[in-house]
Amino acid sequence: MSYRFPTFAMGWALAAVMTLTGPVYGQTPKPVAKTKGAGQQQAVALTPWGKPDLRGIWDFATITPMERPSELAGKEVLSEQEATEFERQTLERRNPDRRDGGAEADVGRAYNQFWWDYGTKVIASKRTSLVIDPPNGKAPPLTPNGKKRAEARAEIMRRPAAGPEDRNLAERCILGFNAGPPMAPGAYNNNVQLFQTPDSVIILNEMVNDARFVPLDGRPHLPPNIRQWRGDSRGHWEGNTLVVDTTNFRDETNFRGASRNLHVIERFTRADSETLLYEFTIDDPATWTAPWKAAFPMRRTAGPIYEYACHEGNYGMFNILAGARAQDKEGR
Amino acid sequence: MRIYFLIAVVCGMLLASASPVSAHHAFAAEFDANKPIKLQGAVTKVEWINPHAWIHIDVKKPDGKIEKWMIEGGTPNTLFRRGFSKTSLLPGTIIVVEGYQSKDGSLRANGRDLTFPDGRKLFMGSSGTGAPRDGRDPTEPKQ
Numbered sequence: 004m005s006y007r008f009p010t011f012a013m014g015w016a017l018a019a020v021m022t023l024t025g026p027v028y029g030q031t032p033k034p035v036a037k038t039k040g041a042g043q044q045q046a047v048a049l050t051p052w053g054k055p056d057l058r059g060i061w062d063f064a065t066i067t068p069m070e071r072p073s074e075l076a077g078k079e080v081l082s083e084q085e086a087t088e089f090e091r092q093t094l095e096r097r098n099p100d101r102r103d104g105g106a107e108a109d110v111g112r113a114y115n116q117f118w119w120d121y122g123t124k125v126i127a128s129k130r131t132s133l134v135i136d137p138p139n140g141k142a143p144p145l146t147p148n149g150k151k152r153a154e155a156r157a158e159i160m161r162r163p164a165a166g167p168e169d170r171n172l173a174e175r176c177i178l179g180f181n182a183g184p185p186m187a188p189g190a191y192n193n194n195v196q197l198f199q200t201p202d203s204v205i206i207l208n209e210m211v212n213d214a215r216f217v218p219l220d221g222r223p224h225l226p227p228n229i230r231q232w233r234g235d236s237r238g239h240w241e242g243n244t245l246v247v248d249t250t251n252f253r254d255e256t257n258f259r260g261a262s263r264n265l266h267v268i269e270r271f272t273r274a275d276s277e278t279l280l281y282e283f284t285i286d287d288p289a290t291w292t293a294p295w296k297a298a299f300p301m302r303r304t305a306g307p308i309y310e311y312a313c314h315e316g317n318y319g320m321f322n323i324l325a326g327a328r329a330q331d332k333e334g335r
Numbered sequence: 336m337r338i339y340f341l342i343a344v345v346c347g348m349l350l351a352s353a354s355p356v357s358a359h360h361a362f363a364a365e366f367d368a369n370k371p372i373k374l375q376g377a378v379t380k381v382e383w384i385n386p387h388a389w390i391h392i393d394v395k396k397p398d399g400k401i402e403k404w405m406i407e408g409g410t411p412n413t414l415f416r417r418g419f420s421k422t423s424l425l426p427g428t429i430i431v432v433e434g435y436q437s438k439d440g441s442l443r444a445n446g447r448d449l450t451f452p453d454g455r456k457l458f459m460g461s462s463g464t465g466a467p468r469d470g471r472d473p474t475e476p477k478q
Contacts, residue, residue, distance in 0.1 A: 106368040110435065114362035114445070117413040117460055118386065315384035318407070322365035322437060329439035 047243065047273040050199060055243045055273050057197045057204070060308060061301035063186060063281065064122030064193035066093050069259075069297060071132035071140025079140070081129040090123060097121070120191040126299050133188070135282075136296035142259070142285075149290035153260050163327030167320055172255060174320070176313035178232055179210025184249045184267045185258070185283035188299065195301070196308045197271075204238055204245065209308045217247050225251050230263060232256055245271040262289040277303045363438075366445040370436040374404055374444070378428045383411040390424060390446070392432070406432050406446040409460025418457045434459070 048056040066089075071078075081089065095101075099116035102109050126133070132140030145153060159169050173180040181189030192210040199205075206215040217238040225235045235251035249267040252258075258265060266286040274280050282298040285291065314320070362368070376392030388408040393401050408414050424430070431450040437443040446459035 107363060110366075110368040110445075111362045115386075117409050312385035314386060316382060316389075318389060318405075318443075319365065319386065322439075322443065325441060326365050326438035 046275075048276070052201045054199070054201070054240060055245070056199070057245060057271055057273060057279065058199050060194060060196045060304050060306035061279050062194050062304040063188050063299060063301045064120060065124060065126050065133075065188045065299060066090065066122055067125045067130065067133055067188075067299070069133045069187060070142060071134065075131045076139065078131055079138075081125065081131060083129075086125050086129045089125060093121075094123060118191050120193065122188065122193065128300075133297040133299050134295060135298050137293070142295050143291045143293040145260070146288070146290060146292055149260060149262075152262070152290070156257075156260070163330040164324060165327075167324070170320065170323065172232075172257075173211075174323075176211060176317075178256065179208060179213060179311075182208035182210040182213045182233075183258070183269075183283075184215070184234060184236065184247070185269055185285070185297075186281065187297075192311055194304065194306070194308055196306070204247070206236075206247075207308060209311060211313055212311050224248075227251065230254075234265070234267065241270075243272060247271070258285070260290055261285065261287045264289055274300065279303070362445065365437060366435045367438045368435055371433070372436045372444055373431065373433045374406075375429065375431045376404060378424045378426055378430060379403075380426065381424045383414075385410050388414055390430075390432075390449075392430065402442055404442045404444065406434060406444050406449075406459075408446050413460035417460045423457075432459075 050056045050058070097112075097119065099113040101112060104112065130140075134140045134142060137143060162169075164170050167175055171180075172178040179189075179192065181187050181193060182195075186195060186208070189210070192208070194209040196207040196209075197204060198207065202218065202220045204217040204219065206217060207213070208215075213233065215233055215236055217236045219238045219240070221239070222237065224237060225231075229235070230251055230253040232253055232255070234249040234256070236247050236249045238245055238247045240246070247267075247269040249269070250265075252261070252263050252265050254263045256263070256265075258267075264287060268284040268286070270280075270282040272280045272282075279301040280298065281301050282296065284294055284296045286294040374392065374394050376394035378390060379393055380391040382389040382391075388411050390406040390408060392404050392406060394404050395401055409417070429452050432444070432446050433448055434444045434446040437445075448456055448458045450456045
Protein backbone atom coordinates (compact mmCIF):
# COMPACT_ATOMS: atom_id res chain seq x y z
CA MET A 4 0.00 0.00 0.00
CA SER A 5 1.33 3.42 -0.89
CA TYR A 6 1.15 6.38 1.44
CA ARG A 7 0.91 9.99 0.43
CA PHE A 8 1.67 11.24 3.86
CA PRO A 9 4.28 13.89 2.97
CA THR A 10 1.83 15.77 0.74
CA PHE A 11 -0.84 15.57 3.36
CA ALA A 12 1.51 16.64 6.13
CA MET A 13 2.58 19.64 4.17
CA GLY A 14 -1.03 20.79 3.81
CA TRP A 15 -1.77 20.48 7.45
CA ALA A 16 1.52 21.93 8.56
CA LEU A 17 0.79 24.95 6.42
CA ALA A 18 -2.69 25.30 7.90
CA ALA A 19 -1.30 24.91 11.39
CA VAL A 20 1.37 27.53 10.81
CA MET A 21 -1.19 29.95 9.45
CA THR A 22 -3.38 29.64 12.52
CA LEU A 23 -0.60 30.13 15.05
CA THR A 24 -1.03 33.44 16.81
CA GLY A 25 1.95 33.64 19.09
CA PRO A 26 5.27 32.14 20.13
CA VAL A 27 4.01 28.72 21.16
CA TYR A 28 7.22 26.79 21.40
CA GLY A 29 8.83 29.17 23.86
CA GLN A 30 6.17 28.30 26.41
CA THR A 31 7.23 24.73 26.99
CA PRO A 32 10.42 23.73 28.70
CA LYS A 33 10.01 20.14 27.47
CA PRO A 34 12.55 18.57 25.14
CA VAL A 35 11.58 18.96 21.51
CA ALA A 36 12.29 17.19 18.26
CA LYS A 37 12.16 18.56 14.75
CA THR A 38 9.75 16.78 12.45
CA LYS A 39 10.36 16.99 8.76
CA GLY A 40 7.25 17.33 6.65
CA ALA A 41 8.10 18.18 3.06
CA GLY A 42 10.06 21.30 3.78
CA GLN A 43 8.26 22.28 6.96
CA GLN A 44 10.00 22.08 10.32
CA GLN A 45 7.86 21.70 13.42
CA ALA A 46 8.97 21.28 17.01
CA VAL A 47 7.08 18.76 19.12
CA ALA A 48 7.41 17.90 22.79
CA LEU A 49 9.00 14.57 23.65
CA THR A 50 8.27 12.09 26.42
CA PRO A 51 11.00 11.43 29.00
CA TRP A 52 11.88 8.33 26.92
CA GLY A 53 12.34 10.39 23.78
CA LYS A 54 9.23 9.72 21.69
CA PRO A 55 6.85 12.44 20.43
CA ASP A 56 4.49 13.18 23.30
CA LEU A 57 0.91 12.39 22.27
CA ARG A 58 -0.42 12.37 25.82
CA GLY A 59 -3.40 14.50 26.65
CA ILE A 60 -7.02 15.05 25.71
CA TRP A 61 -7.87 15.83 22.10
CA ASP A 62 -11.07 17.19 20.58
CA PHE A 63 -11.97 16.14 17.03
CA ALA A 64 -15.40 17.75 16.63
CA THR A 65 -15.99 19.34 13.25
CA ILE A 66 -18.91 19.99 10.92
CA THR A 67 -16.87 19.13 7.82
CA PRO A 68 -18.49 16.02 6.27
CA MET A 69 -16.55 12.79 5.79
CA GLU A 70 -17.23 12.70 2.04
CA ARG A 71 -17.34 15.59 -0.41
CA PRO A 72 -20.86 16.30 -1.64
CA SER A 73 -21.41 15.67 -5.36
CA GLU A 74 -22.40 19.32 -5.80
CA LEU A 75 -18.86 20.27 -4.85
CA ALA A 76 -17.11 17.99 -7.32
CA GLY A 77 -13.74 19.59 -8.03
CA LYS A 78 -14.10 22.09 -5.18
CA GLU A 79 -11.46 20.93 -2.73
CA VAL A 80 -11.28 23.87 -0.33
CA LEU A 81 -13.79 26.51 0.80
CA SER A 82 -12.89 30.16 0.79
CA GLU A 83 -13.04 32.05 4.07
CA GLN A 84 -16.41 33.50 3.07
CA GLU A 85 -17.85 30.14 2.00
CA ALA A 86 -16.70 28.50 5.21
CA THR A 87 -18.29 31.20 7.36
CA GLU A 88 -21.57 30.92 5.46
CA PHE A 89 -21.55 27.13 5.74
CA GLU A 90 -20.98 27.31 9.50
CA ARG A 91 -23.78 29.85 9.94
CA GLN A 92 -26.28 27.78 7.95
CA THR A 93 -25.35 24.57 9.72
CA LEU A 94 -25.97 26.11 13.14
CA GLU A 95 -29.30 27.54 11.95
CA ARG A 96 -30.38 24.17 10.56
CA ARG A 97 -29.63 22.49 13.90
CA ASN A 98 -31.20 25.27 16.02
CA PRO A 99 -33.54 23.40 18.42
CA ASP A 100 -35.73 26.48 18.85
CA ARG A 101 -36.83 26.50 15.23
CA ARG A 102 -40.62 26.06 14.91
CA ASP A 103 -41.11 25.82 11.21
CA GLY A 104 -41.39 22.13 10.48
CA GLY A 105 -44.67 20.96 12.00
CA ALA A 106 -45.05 19.13 15.30
CA GLU A 107 -43.04 16.02 14.49
CA ALA A 108 -40.10 17.82 12.91
CA ASP A 109 -39.97 20.57 15.55
CA VAL A 110 -40.14 18.22 18.52
CA GLY A 111 -37.82 15.74 16.83
CA ARG A 112 -35.21 18.45 16.31
CA ALA A 113 -35.42 19.61 19.92
CA TYR A 114 -35.46 16.11 21.38
CA ASN A 115 -32.03 15.15 22.71
CA GLN A 116 -30.64 18.59 21.83
CA PHE A 117 -28.81 18.64 25.16
CA TRP A 118 -26.72 15.76 23.86
CA TRP A 119 -25.60 17.28 20.59
CA ASP A 120 -22.08 18.66 20.42
CA TYR A 121 -21.16 18.53 16.76
CA GLY A 122 -18.78 21.44 16.92
CA THR A 123 -19.36 24.67 15.06
CA LYS A 124 -16.40 24.93 12.71
CA VAL A 125 -15.11 23.35 9.55
CA ILE A 126 -11.59 21.92 9.78
CA ALA A 127 -8.75 24.44 9.73
CA SER A 128 -7.73 23.60 6.15
CA LYS A 129 -11.35 24.30 5.01
CA ARG A 130 -11.28 21.17 2.88
CA THR A 131 -14.77 20.12 1.80
CA SER A 132 -14.30 16.51 2.93
CA LEU A 133 -12.33 14.61 5.51
CA VAL A 134 -11.54 12.03 2.80
CA ILE A 135 -8.23 13.00 1.18
CA ASP A 136 -7.72 9.97 -1.04
CA PRO A 137 -9.23 9.39 -3.59
CA PRO A 138 -8.65 13.03 -4.53
CA ASN A 139 -12.36 13.48 -5.33
CA GLY A 140 -13.02 13.35 -1.57
CA LYS A 141 -15.39 10.38 -1.74
CA ALA A 142 -14.95 6.78 -0.65
CA PRO A 143 -14.39 4.58 -3.70
CA PRO A 144 -17.36 2.68 -5.23
CA LEU A 145 -18.60 -0.38 -3.37
CA THR A 146 -17.81 -3.83 -4.70
CA PRO A 147 -20.83 -5.97 -5.72
CA ASN A 148 -20.48 -7.77 -2.39
CA GLY A 149 -20.28 -4.46 -0.49
CA LYS A 150 -23.39 -3.21 -2.32
CA LYS A 151 -25.32 -6.36 -1.46
CA ARG A 152 -24.53 -6.01 2.23
CA ALA A 153 -25.40 -2.28 2.19
CA GLU A 154 -28.80 -3.07 0.66
CA ALA A 155 -29.47 -5.76 3.28
CA ARG A 156 -28.66 -3.28 6.06
CA ALA A 157 -30.84 -0.57 4.50
CA GLU A 158 -33.74 -3.02 4.36
CA ILE A 159 -33.35 -3.76 8.08
CA MET A 160 -33.35 -0.04 8.89
CA ARG A 161 -36.46 0.55 6.75
CA ARG A 162 -38.71 -1.88 8.60
CA PRO A 163 -39.80 -1.55 12.24
CA ALA A 164 -37.16 -3.33 14.33
CA ALA A 165 -38.04 -6.99 14.92
CA GLY A 166 -35.73 -7.08 17.94
CA PRO A 167 -32.78 -5.24 19.48
CA GLU A 168 -30.41 -6.86 16.99
CA ASP A 169 -32.04 -4.82 14.23
CA ARG A 170 -30.99 -1.57 15.89
CA ASN A 171 -27.47 -0.27 15.50
CA LEU A 172 -24.61 -1.04 17.87
CA ALA A 173 -24.46 2.53 19.21
CA GLU A 174 -28.10 2.49 20.29
CA ARG A 175 -27.37 -0.79 22.02
CA CYS A 176 -24.37 0.82 23.79
CA ILE A 177 -22.04 -1.83 22.41
CA LEU A 178 -19.93 0.55 20.31
CA GLY A 179 -19.85 4.31 20.01
CA PHE A 180 -20.58 5.84 16.62
CA ASN A 181 -17.39 7.89 16.49
CA ALA A 182 -14.85 5.99 18.59
CA GLY A 183 -13.63 3.68 15.88
CA PRO A 184 -11.26 2.48 14.90
CA PRO A 185 -11.09 4.63 12.94
CA MET A 186 -12.29 7.68 14.87
CA ALA A 187 -14.68 9.87 12.88
CA PRO A 188 -16.29 13.12 14.06
CA GLY A 189 -19.90 12.58 15.14
CA ALA A 190 -22.78 14.14 17.03
CA TYR A 191 -21.15 14.27 20.46
CA ASN A 192 -18.36 12.93 22.69
CA ASN A 193 -15.74 13.84 20.11
CA ASN A 194 -12.96 13.61 22.67
CA VAL A 195 -10.15 11.15 23.08
CA GLN A 196 -7.48 10.84 25.73
CA LEU A 197 -4.14 9.29 24.83
CA PHE A 198 -1.95 7.56 27.40
CA GLN A 199 1.55 6.53 26.46
CA THR A 200 4.36 4.38 27.84
CA PRO A 201 7.52 3.15 26.09
CA ASP A 202 5.79 -0.09 25.09
CA SER A 203 2.09 0.75 24.80
CA VAL A 204 -0.49 3.38 24.03
CA ILE A 205 -4.05 3.52 25.38
CA ILE A 206 -6.66 5.26 23.26
CA LEU A 207 -9.54 6.21 25.57
CA ASN A 208 -12.57 7.55 23.74
CA GLU A 209 -15.15 9.56 25.65
CA MET A 210 -17.77 7.78 23.55
CA VAL A 211 -18.91 4.65 25.44
CA ASN A 212 -15.70 4.91 27.53
CA ASP A 213 -13.94 2.72 25.00
CA ALA A 214 -10.30 2.10 25.94
CA ARG A 215 -8.19 0.57 23.20
CA PHE A 216 -4.93 -1.04 24.28
CA VAL A 217 -2.24 -0.73 21.62
CA PRO A 218 0.96 -2.73 22.31
CA LEU A 219 4.10 -1.29 20.70
CA ASP A 220 6.33 -4.27 21.46
CA GLY A 221 6.09 -5.92 18.05
CA ARG A 222 3.85 -8.80 19.06
CA PRO A 223 1.79 -10.27 16.20
CA HIS A 224 -1.97 -9.79 15.75
CA LEU A 225 -4.35 -12.23 17.43
CA PRO A 226 -5.04 -15.41 15.46
CA PRO A 227 -7.68 -14.90 12.77
CA ASN A 228 -10.34 -16.91 14.60
CA ILE A 229 -10.47 -14.36 17.43
CA ARG A 230 -12.71 -11.43 16.41
CA GLN A 231 -13.33 -8.33 18.53
CA TRP A 232 -15.90 -5.51 18.37
CA ARG A 233 -13.11 -2.94 17.95
CA GLY A 234 -10.65 -5.27 16.27
CA ASP A 235 -7.13 -5.95 17.46
CA SER A 236 -4.66 -3.05 17.40
CA ARG A 237 -0.86 -3.09 17.20
CA GLY A 238 1.32 0.01 17.07
CA HIS A 239 4.77 1.12 16.04
CA TRP A 240 6.65 4.36 15.39
CA GLU A 241 7.57 5.55 11.91
CA GLY A 242 9.76 8.54 12.61
CA ASN A 243 7.62 10.93 14.64
CA THR A 244 4.36 9.26 13.65
CA LEU A 245 2.58 6.64 15.72
CA VAL A 246 1.12 4.04 13.37
CA VAL A 247 -1.69 1.82 14.68
CA ASP A 248 -2.68 -1.22 12.64
CA THR A 249 -6.05 -2.88 13.39
CA THR A 250 -7.52 -6.15 12.09
CA ASN A 251 -9.69 -9.01 13.49
CA PHE A 252 -13.02 -7.14 13.44
CA ARG A 253 -16.41 -8.78 13.85
CA ASP A 254 -19.04 -8.73 11.08
CA GLU A 255 -21.29 -6.56 13.21
CA THR A 256 -18.73 -3.78 13.69
CA ASN A 257 -19.39 -2.62 10.19
CA PHE A 258 -17.59 0.76 9.89
CA ARG A 259 -19.46 2.52 7.05
CA GLY A 260 -20.37 -0.90 5.67
CA ALA A 261 -16.99 -2.57 6.10
CA SER A 262 -16.63 -6.35 6.34
CA ARG A 263 -14.91 -8.30 9.11
CA ASN A 264 -11.73 -8.26 7.01
CA LEU A 265 -11.42 -4.49 7.36
CA HIS A 266 -7.83 -3.38 7.87
CA VAL A 267 -7.46 0.07 9.45
CA ILE A 268 -4.18 1.96 9.62
CA GLU A 269 -4.22 5.07 11.79
CA ARG A 270 -1.43 7.63 11.91
CA PHE A 271 -1.02 10.10 14.80
CA THR A 272 1.44 12.99 14.32
CA ARG A 273 1.93 16.00 16.57
CA ALA A 274 1.90 19.16 14.44
CA ASP A 275 2.38 21.71 17.20
CA SER A 276 1.63 22.19 20.87
CA GLU A 277 -2.12 22.42 20.23
CA THR A 278 -2.64 20.08 17.28
CA LEU A 279 -2.51 16.36 16.68
CA LEU A 280 -2.89 15.27 13.07
CA TYR A 281 -4.95 12.12 12.63
CA GLU A 282 -5.09 10.16 9.41
CA PHE A 283 -6.64 6.78 8.68
CA THR A 284 -6.52 4.36 5.78
CA ILE A 285 -9.36 1.94 5.11
CA ASP A 286 -8.47 -1.24 3.27
CA ASP A 287 -11.26 -3.74 2.74
CA PRO A 288 -11.31 -5.29 -0.75
CA ALA A 289 -14.55 -7.12 0.10
CA THR A 290 -16.35 -3.77 0.44
CA TRP A 291 -14.58 -1.03 -1.53
CA THR A 292 -12.94 -1.25 -4.95
CA ALA A 293 -9.84 0.54 -3.61
CA PRO A 294 -8.35 1.60 -0.28
CA TRP A 295 -9.26 5.11 0.86
CA LYS A 296 -7.93 7.62 3.29
CA ALA A 297 -9.22 10.47 5.47
CA ALA A 298 -7.54 13.00 7.74
CA PHE A 299 -8.41 15.71 10.21
CA PRO A 300 -6.72 17.67 12.99
CA MET A 301 -7.46 17.11 16.68
CA ARG A 302 -7.18 20.09 19.02
CA ARG A 303 -5.79 19.94 22.52
CA THR A 304 -8.52 20.46 25.09
CA ALA A 305 -8.45 20.86 28.84
CA GLY A 306 -10.91 18.07 29.52
CA PRO A 307 -11.62 16.13 31.60
CA ILE A 308 -13.08 13.15 29.76
CA TYR A 309 -16.49 12.49 31.29
CA GLU A 310 -18.17 9.22 32.03
CA TYR A 311 -20.59 8.32 29.27
CA ALA A 312 -23.54 6.61 30.92
CA CYS A 313 -25.01 5.31 27.69
CA HIS A 314 -28.29 3.71 28.76
CA GLU A 315 -29.03 3.18 32.41
CA GLY A 316 -32.10 0.98 32.60
CA ASN A 317 -32.42 1.12 28.81
CA TYR A 318 -36.03 2.27 28.63
CA GLY A 319 -35.18 3.62 25.18
CA MET A 320 -34.84 0.20 23.58
CA PHE A 321 -38.05 -1.00 25.26
CA ASN A 322 -39.94 2.01 23.90
CA ILE A 323 -38.43 1.75 20.42
CA LEU A 324 -39.52 -1.88 20.12
CA ALA A 325 -42.96 -1.10 21.59
CA GLY A 326 -43.24 1.70 19.00
CA ALA A 327 -42.25 -0.76 16.26
CA ARG A 328 -44.98 -3.21 17.35
CA ALA A 329 -47.51 -0.34 17.29
CA GLN A 330 -46.40 0.40 13.72
CA ASP A 331 -46.84 -3.28 12.82
CA LYS A 332 -50.43 -3.16 14.07
CA GLU A 333 -51.17 -0.11 11.97
CA GLY A 334 -49.81 -2.04 9.00
CA ARG A 335 -47.11 0.56 8.28
CA MET B 336 -21.63 34.48 -10.35
CA ARG B 337 -19.61 34.37 -7.19
CA ILE B 338 -22.72 34.50 -5.03
CA TYR B 339 -24.34 31.67 -6.98
CA PHE B 340 -21.30 29.54 -6.50
CA LEU B 341 -21.28 30.27 -2.78
CA ILE B 342 -24.91 29.20 -2.53
CA ALA B 343 -24.21 26.00 -4.45
CA VAL B 344 -21.26 25.23 -2.21
CA VAL B 345 -23.20 25.78 0.98
CA CYS B 346 -26.25 23.84 -0.18
CA GLY B 347 -24.04 20.96 -1.19
CA MET B 348 -22.29 20.88 2.13
CA LEU B 349 -25.57 21.08 4.01
CA LEU B 350 -27.03 18.16 2.07
CA ALA B 351 -23.95 16.12 2.71
CA SER B 352 -23.95 16.70 6.43
CA ALA B 353 -27.69 16.18 6.81
CA SER B 354 -27.32 12.40 7.09
CA PRO B 355 -29.37 11.33 10.09
CA VAL B 356 -27.75 10.59 13.38
CA SER B 357 -29.28 7.19 13.76
CA ALA B 358 -27.03 6.28 16.64
CA HIS B 359 -29.04 8.08 19.29
CA HIS B 360 -32.65 7.04 19.10
CA ALA B 361 -35.06 9.49 17.51
CA PHE B 362 -38.12 10.99 19.16
CA ALA B 363 -40.41 9.53 16.51
CA ALA B 364 -39.27 5.96 17.22
CA GLU B 365 -40.77 6.14 20.70
CA PHE B 366 -43.25 9.00 20.95
CA ASP B 367 -46.03 10.57 18.91
CA ALA B 368 -45.76 14.35 18.46
CA ASN B 369 -49.40 14.33 17.42
CA LYS B 370 -50.55 12.86 20.74
CA PRO B 371 -50.04 15.75 23.18
CA ILE B 372 -51.16 14.98 26.73
CA LYS B 373 -51.64 16.83 30.01
CA LEU B 374 -51.52 14.84 33.24
CA GLN B 375 -51.84 15.71 36.92
CA GLY B 376 -50.47 13.26 39.42
CA ALA B 377 -48.44 12.54 42.52
CA VAL B 378 -44.77 11.66 42.20
CA THR B 379 -44.03 8.12 43.38
CA LYS B 380 -40.43 7.76 42.23
CA VAL B 381 -37.75 9.48 40.12
CA GLU B 382 -35.05 7.58 38.27
CA TRP B 383 -32.12 9.97 37.83
CA ILE B 384 -30.58 8.01 34.97
CA ASN B 385 -29.00 8.57 31.55
CA PRO B 386 -29.67 9.20 28.77
CA HIS B 387 -33.09 10.31 30.08
CA ALA B 388 -34.48 10.60 33.61
CA TRP B 389 -37.90 9.07 34.31
CA ILE B 390 -40.50 10.50 36.68
CA HIS B 391 -43.14 8.05 37.89
CA ILE B 392 -46.52 9.54 38.80
CA ASP B 393 -49.89 8.20 39.97
CA VAL B 394 -52.69 9.82 38.00
CA LYS B 395 -56.18 9.63 39.49
CA LYS B 396 -58.87 9.18 36.83
CA PRO B 397 -62.38 10.72 37.25
CA ASP B 398 -63.70 7.27 38.23
CA GLY B 399 -61.16 7.09 41.06
CA LYS B 400 -58.90 4.56 39.38
CA ILE B 401 -55.15 5.16 39.57
CA GLU B 402 -53.03 5.06 36.39
CA LYS B 403 -49.28 4.67 36.80
CA TRP B 404 -47.51 6.90 34.27
CA MET B 405 -43.82 7.25 33.45
CA ILE B 406 -42.62 10.63 32.16
CA GLU B 407 -39.33 10.99 30.33
CA GLY B 408 -37.16 14.03 31.01
CA GLY B 409 -33.70 15.11 29.89
CA THR B 410 -30.50 13.83 31.48
CA PRO B 411 -30.10 14.38 35.23
CA ASN B 412 -27.50 17.00 34.31
CA THR B 413 -29.94 18.79 31.98
CA LEU B 414 -32.71 18.77 34.59
CA PHE B 415 -30.33 20.23 37.15
CA ARG B 416 -29.42 23.03 34.77
CA ARG B 417 -33.11 23.67 34.07
CA GLY B 418 -33.73 24.24 37.77
CA PHE B 419 -34.55 20.83 39.23
CA SER B 420 -32.85 19.70 42.42
CA LYS B 421 -32.74 16.51 44.44
CA THR B 422 -35.71 17.74 46.50
CA SER B 423 -37.87 19.12 43.65
CA LEU B 424 -39.74 15.90 43.09
CA LEU B 425 -40.05 14.18 46.45
CA PRO B 426 -42.66 11.38 46.59
CA GLY B 427 -46.15 12.82 47.03
CA THR B 428 -45.41 16.07 45.17
CA ILE B 429 -48.35 16.92 42.92
CA ILE B 430 -47.27 17.96 39.45
CA VAL B 431 -48.92 18.78 36.14
CA VAL B 432 -47.02 17.45 33.15
CA GLU B 433 -47.48 18.33 29.52
CA GLY B 434 -45.86 16.23 26.85
CA TYR B 435 -46.35 13.62 24.18
CA GLN B 436 -47.59 10.07 24.65
CA SER B 437 -45.73 6.97 23.56
CA LYS B 438 -46.40 5.68 20.10
CA ASP B 439 -47.84 2.39 21.32
CA GLY B 440 -50.39 4.16 23.55
CA SER B 441 -48.88 2.80 26.78
CA LEU B 442 -48.75 4.95 29.92
CA ARG B 443 -45.43 6.55 29.03
CA ALA B 444 -44.79 10.02 27.78
CA ASN B 445 -42.06 12.41 26.79
CA GLY B 446 -42.28 15.39 29.12
CA ARG B 447 -42.21 18.88 27.68
CA ASP B 448 -42.72 20.90 30.84
CA LEU B 449 -43.88 20.47 34.38
CA THR B 450 -45.86 22.76 36.73
CA PHE B 451 -45.75 22.66 40.53
CA PRO B 452 -48.77 23.48 42.74
CA ASP B 453 -47.34 26.95 43.45
CA GLY B 454 -47.36 27.72 39.73
CA ARG B 455 -43.66 27.30 39.17
CA LYS B 456 -42.98 25.82 35.75
CA LEU B 457 -39.86 24.02 34.60
CA PHE B 458 -38.98 22.70 31.18
CA MET B 459 -37.94 19.08 31.26
CA GLY B 460 -35.14 19.42 28.74
CA SER B 461 -36.46 16.51 26.82
CA SER B 462 -38.41 18.00 23.97
CA GLY B 463 -38.91 21.53 25.41
CA THR B 464 -38.39 24.34 24.77
CA GLY B 465 -38.37 23.23 21.18
CA ALA B 466 -42.00 22.19 21.31
CA PRO B 467 -44.43 23.27 18.60
CA ARG B 468 -45.28 26.95 18.66
CA ASP B 469 -48.26 27.22 20.97
CA GLY B 470 -47.74 30.41 22.94
CA ARG B 471 -47.04 28.63 26.23
CA ASP B 472 -43.32 29.15 26.10
CA PRO B 473 -42.41 32.70 27.23
CA THR B 474 -39.12 32.50 25.31
CA GLU B 475 -40.95 31.72 22.08
CA PRO B 476 -40.26 34.32 19.42
CA LYS B 477 -43.40 36.14 18.31
CA GLN B 478 -44.42 35.61 14.72
